Amino acid sequence: MKKIFIVSLVLITLISAIMLMSLEKFSALQLASAMAGDAKSINGSINWLLVIVGLLLGAILVLIFDISNLSTKITGKKILNWNNINAWLSLAFIIFGMIGVIWEFGAHGKYVITDSASAHGQPIQKMFNTTLLFTGIVFVITQILLFVFTFMYKKKEGRKAVYYSHNNKLEIVWTLIPFVVMAILVLMGYQTWKDIMYKNPNIKPNKIEIFAYQFGWNARYPGSDNQLGEASFNYISSTNPLGLPIEHEIDKLKEELMADILSISDAQKRLPATYVALLEQFESKGATYTTAKLDILNDSIDKIKSGELAYEIKNALFRKKKQLDRIAQVEKSAVEKAKVFNDVSYDDLITNEIHLILNQEVEFLFRARDVIHSAYLPHFKAQMNCVPGMPTKFRFKPITTSEDARAKRGDETFDYYLFCAKVCGSGHYNMRIKIIVETQEQYNTWIKSQNPAFVKGGKKVEPEPLPLNPENNADTTAKIAYNF
Amino acid sequence: MSTTAANLHHDEHHHHESFISKYIFSMDHKMISRQFLITGIIMGCIGVFLSVLFRLQLAWPETQFGILKFFLGSFAKDGVLSPEYYMALVTIHGTIMVFYVLTAGLSGTFSNLLIPLQVGARDMASPFMNMLSYWFFFLSSVVLLSSFFVSTGPASAGWTVYPPLSALPKAVPGSGLGMTLWLVAITLFIVSSLLGGINYVSTILNMRTKGMSMNRLPLTIWAFLLTAILGILSFPVLLGAALLLIFDRSFGTSFYLSDIYLPGQGALSNVGGSPVLYQHLFWFLGHPEVYIIIMPALGITSEVIATNARKPIFGYTAMVISLVGIAVLSFLVWGHHMFVTGMNPFLGTMFMFITLIIAVPSAVKTFNYLATLWKGNLRLTPGMMFSIGLVSFFVSGGLTGLFLANAAIDIPLHDTYFVVAHFHLVMGSSAIFGMFSGIYHWYPRMFGRRMNESLGQIHFWLTFVSAYLVFFPMHFMGLAGVPRRYYMFTVIPEFNVWMDVNVLISVAAIVGSLAQVIFLWNFFSNIWFGEKSVQNPWKSNTLEWTSPIEGIHYNWVGAIPTVYRGPYEYSRPDREEDFYPQHIPGDDGDHYHPEPKRKEAPDVITVSKDKEVVYFSLIKNVFGLNRA
Helix, strand or coil: CHHHHHHHHHHHHHHHHHHHHHCCCCCHHHHHHHHCCCHHHHHHHHHHHHHHHHHHHHHHHHHHHHHHHHHHHHHCCCCCCHHHHHHHHHHHHHHHHHHHHHHHHHHCHHHCCCCCCECCHHHHHHHHHHHHHHHHHHHHHHHHHHHHHHHHCECCCCCCCCCCCCCHHHHHHHHHHHHHHHHHHHHHHHHHHHHHHCCCCCCCCEEEEEEEECCEEEEEECCCCCCCCCCCHHHCECCECCCCCCHHHHHHHHHHHHHHHHHHHHHHHCHHHHHHHHHHHHHHCHHHCCHHHHHHHHHHHHHHHCCHHHHHHHHHHHHHHHHHHHHHHHHHCHHHHHHHCCHHHCCCEEECEEEEECCCCEEEEEEECCCCEEEEEHHHCEEEEEECCECEEEEECECCCHHHHHHHHCCCCCCEEEEECCCCCCCHHHCEEEEEEECHHHHHHHHHHCCCCCCECCECCCCCCCCCCHHHHCCCCCCCCCCC | CHHHHHHHHHHHCCCCCCHHHHHHCCCCHHHHHHHHHHHHHHHHHHHHHHHHHHHHHHHCCCCCCHHHHHHHHHHCHHHCCCHHHHHHHHHHHHHHHHHHHHHHHHHHHHHHHHHHHHHCCCCCCCHHHHHHHHHHHHHHHHHHHHHHHCCCCCCCCCCCCCCCHHHCCCCCHHHCHHHHHHHHHHHHHHHHHHHHHHHHHHHHHHCCCCCCCHHHCCHHHHHHHHHHHHHHHHHHHHHHHHHHHHHHHHCCCCCCCCCCEECCCEECCCCCCCHHHHHHHHHHHHHHHHHHHHHHHHHHHHHHHHHHHCCCCCCHHHHHHHHHHHHHHHHHCHHHHCCCCCCCHHHHHHHHHHHHHCHHHHHHHHHHHHHHHCCCCECCCHHHHHHHHHHHHHHHHHHHHHHHHCHHHHHHHCCEHHHHHHHHHHHHHHHHHHHHHHHHHHHHHHHCECCCHHHHHHHHHHHHHHHHHHHHHHHHHHHCCCECCCCCCCCCHHHHHHHHHHHHHHHHHHHHHHHHHHHHHHHHHHHHHCCECCCCCCCCCCHHHCCCCCCCCCCCCCCCCCCCCCCCCECCCCCCCCECCCCCCCCCCCCCCCCCCCCCCCCCCCHHHHHHHHHHHHHHHHHCHHHC
């Protein structure tokens, strides 16, 4: 049996070695270059070496224990008294573990975002610190007790444990203490949450639409009229990526859709003929084609044969017709039409950066094109999901300009970003948009340099700076109406 | 009733068992528990292996790995993982670990093994349903694993499979056939879980032996009972959610879909659905699910700690009440997964309130464990060490839950590495440690042989330290605003500072997973070569050690032992020995737990043959009618 074990370990080592060999990076040459200082190229191989060394060490350890077991059997004495070893290891673990925790707070705690660039972030940080204090105390006490008890009360021959099955007073005390702590946290948390989610309705924030798609973001500014046009997924096209209600764009889209429907239904009619043609092609020219080409041909024949293509065509037709219906629905009612197709969209600005004005409340209105995304602004302690079919919003007030943040960090390249935090597909990891917080003047210069996306009747609407919203700086102590 | 049972009993003893009826389609609960355990271990190995694959990518992006090329082929061109397949690995790792290892592998194994043995029953209420439960689970595992062989890859929308991502094959390739297989697998899994759960509940309520009143049940059984009830109440909701998703995907309905535009397809025809509806349905299972995972582990820990500390578990009643409290509250907190989905903020307030309250019973449990250790006579066996490890993880991970439960703090932490660290500690590592603890403790009961102690101890320390090294630094990543499920960090300059941490985590993860090789060796080799165990190796009080250690069908030769006291009478001052098994008659009888005894012992072998008996006695028991 022991032989089997050793043989299997050797086998595992060998298999890992073979895998290692299959690494193109691992060769004597690479090893040499690594020794010469090119550490990056060898990174992978070194870790594989570590793995093998670990395995061999494991094998040696096993052999040692094997010998100790054998000797136990022969002499009847236990060489390895795991009770003592574990007790001491527990003590070592809690000492080194606590040192490790403290070290971690120094080594990686410095990257933690503690200064919030938004007004509401500060109470969140305070809340966080309070929770950290409570949990920190509990963490240290319980972990130390756990391992120190393990050390202190390890088994001793002849000693009997204390028969102590319950103590109602003690139990009531340690039920009530967490209860009180939780009550404090709930009350504080409720206050903080309420202040973030229910804002003073007397203050009118600047509105910016944040549009999420696979895989990127756009911001839409309302332009000089301070109104955002009512966009819809029905109007999205290649020239109108956010789906704004721009009449000439929609006319173009309708034409495209109708042309599509015609060509698709044509293809639907020609499907049997196409099938015959493909089959002929396969039989006559099959011999001269490469395998890859034949595969493609075969696939298309299969797709028709199985009815998959017919199904797809049917679906596409249905989809396009439905879209036309929905567009027509809006246009049917004069009231609806007037509401949607007002001119407010023409001066909307679509940008690839988000610019915010210092100390002015801003409301992000989120829209998603395809799947759920989540707008995550770690530096502003803000996050909200962007859900297709359900508009969401988040309101906050930036209080640190990008320049100040750079100066504070001593990093000239630093910038605020909005990341995607909800898994949304293959490009999820690289879906972000830059945020710049600046003063009113800087903002005005920037917004003047932007061009509205659309032109009405050949006349471009010049972008004008947002009027400084006097209500934005209104008395924040005014009575707050909650809409529970 | 009892006469029929006695006759059956007589007959069953003499019938011959073939290989198939003994090892494959077995109806013996002990064999089924072994089947659950071994399938769970295999699934666990696959889950851990997948995590090593994506940890390689996270620590050394753009490095070419032969191992990736070898296993993944075209999904890892030139040995570099593709972003789509990274998503798939993360998704399947999560699914396997949550459902297949920690739900079926943990609860399935130990509920099956311990319920009949510890309550004193000859088998489950319905051995046939029990067998079906395992085979549905097996089928489900096969279907899930088969999705690795689909050309578009397995499901890759995260283990929560939120639509629209999971509903649109054009949005991510894994949402094609791979996702369909995922849904089929989960549907089968739910069937398995329900068959098992109903069985566990009816066995515990109906088939306790004479004297085994509810307040003499070992805490393991209490945990399994409440777990099974949670499962029965919450899994059907997931079934509903999955069915609606299947409808949306395959039959053109719009339960979860609305206002979607996809490049290449244009505006979709689905209007009026809500993706948030799915999240509500999913988390209505999803949150009880984490307690379905952790409660059996806590039950096992209670038993192992009391046995090895040679002390009564501190505050038995408080332990039961806190388990019940956790079980009830777990149904009212699902919304804390959805604070930033755009849900009404008022709901957020309510969910925050209840979630923070659930910390109270959890804290009580922790303190009671500590009090049990205090002035004990601790035998630091591998099982005991894993239980102590569980308590440590439960504290570390549970405390970070207080941050995430607080809606305001959750805003900047939601979907970041902080969450990853939190749940891997409190429900991942902790529950896995409960499972290991159970395996080391009841291995002699399962296989009649002992595991090697030294290997077990090495396994514990390597796993324990590496788990902390893997998950502790992740808290800081989350606090610095690193979102989870990112394929690589090198493209975002701000995240480059985390590369050395990623390397540390990956190396620790590789070491930790290699440590499992020691366990696998220890586990599988000792099934055949291990030292034969004595009847009661841990000197435990509970009934499972009175049944012959070789493991016979119907558990006891002759009468089922009668129970005279609670399960945790260790180191009683009036006794010479430091344990006092439940079945040994004593003069003082109920002196320490003066509670009424259960009058009659239903000595039922296979009640399924007499279905009405099960149902009627279940109803009777629930309404307390059988007292009459």
